[in-house]
């Protein structure tokens with residue numbers, strides 16, 4: 001039996017992970033030992049009664065206290081970042097699903113790896129900020145990092161059975177988001193509501209805005225570099241508006257393997273939870289006679305400047321991707337609060353990157369300091 005904790009069980013990936021576990025009930029037993037939320041104690045209370053974890057963590061201390069008072073269950077309620085770390089490192093678990101959003105996922109993931117837990121990784125910010133450190137720690141502790149992000153799951157699936165064959169090129173597909181084919185002039189007055197209308201995926205607010213700026217693809221390029229040990233020059237982003245091909249791998253003989261499926265995160269989540277096995281699922285399957293157009297375009301880097309900034313951050317290396325990520329988190333937060341315009345997002349990130357003196361081999365503590373600095377810097381703009 002697999003025993004897991006889910007960090008961020010009340011979010012888009014967290015709730016879909018629980019849905020996968022519900023559907024797997026008769027095929028593979030997965031015991032949910034730990035759950036966590038930021039503030040949503042109403043939903044985590046329901047999850048506690050359905051999945052019976054032994055511990056839950058609530059980031060918000062007041063909400064944690066309120067939940068403790070409410071519960072008719074022996075579950076232990078923890079609070080704050082220490083609570084999140086405890087959920088990630090519980091003795092009895094073998095796997096942690098990292099479905100919190102943002103850099104807050106970094107330390108719990110690092111601690112989980114140190115305690116030899118496998119990681120089903122949705123939280124891409126972990127690898128963007130500290131890819132080298134995380135991958136080294138994973139190797140040292142001989143644990144698996146199983147990608148949940150749909151593109152990285154696709155690449156991982158394309159690589160199965162190809163250990164002996166070097167990767168020539170990764171073709172990372174992008175939907176193009178809600179503003180595909182828009183000009184800079186047209187983007188001037190787009191609203192939060194417009195940015196939150198993703199054409200193909202229903203996701204949390206932060207990643208949905210990241211898709212609209214194409215920063216999501218930039219973060220995914222960095223995530224792919226670390227997960228698959230490839231160079232930036234081997235990763236090509238191609239806009240594929242249908243989001244049916246979730247990514248592709250080209251080998252040295254020119255052969256390209258693609259992973260295809262309806263845009264449904266339960267597929268990569270299930271594969272990460274049951275790897276290397278595949279189990280029957282009841283979600284919609286592809287009908288090629290209806291899905292009969294697969295098209296491809298180049299991303300416009302002069303419009304989607306966030307993607308270019310991510311390429312630049314990765315090319316510079318060291319601590320720069322952590323600055324890119326932290327500044328982006330703050331800029332997106334400000335945009336969601338309607339404090340800045342859509343086109344201010346890349347401007348704010350670029351300013352933070354320009355003001356940063358890169359450390360080429362940062363420690364985890366350097367990264368946390370730099371993350372904090374970039375947040376404060378961007379907040380003050």
Ligand SMILES: NC(=O)C1=CN([C@@H]2O[C@H](COP(=O)(O)OP(=O)(O)OC[C@H]3O[C@@H](n4cnc5c(N)ncnc54)[C@H](OP(=O)(O)O)[C@@H]3O)[C@@H](O)[C@H]2O)C=CC1
Pocket residue numbers: 007008009010011012013014036037038039040059084098099100101102104122123124125148149150201202203204205206207265
């Ligand atoms: N959604 C998707 O389809 C995909 C998501 N990802 C990645 O997965 C991660 C999660 O995304 P998604 O599920 O969309 O995000 P959501 O915003 O839907 O969920 C985030 C989860 O994290 C919790 N959380 C938020 N902030 C904090 C905090 N400061 N401390 C502790 N917990 C916190 C939330 O709690 P609360 O409910 O209280 O807010 C919620 O449980 C992201 O890194 C994203 O990039 C990757 C691929 C696809």
Ligand SMILES: CC(=O)[C@@H](O)[C@H](O)COP(=O)(O)O
Pocket residue numbers: 149150151173174175176177201210211212214216217265
């Ligand atoms: C579902 C998933 O993995 C998201 O990261 C998705 O890919 C976002 O779509 P785009 O960033 O391609 O618009």
Ligand SMILES: [Mn+2]
Pocket residue numbers: 149150151152220
């Ligand atoms: Mn993705």
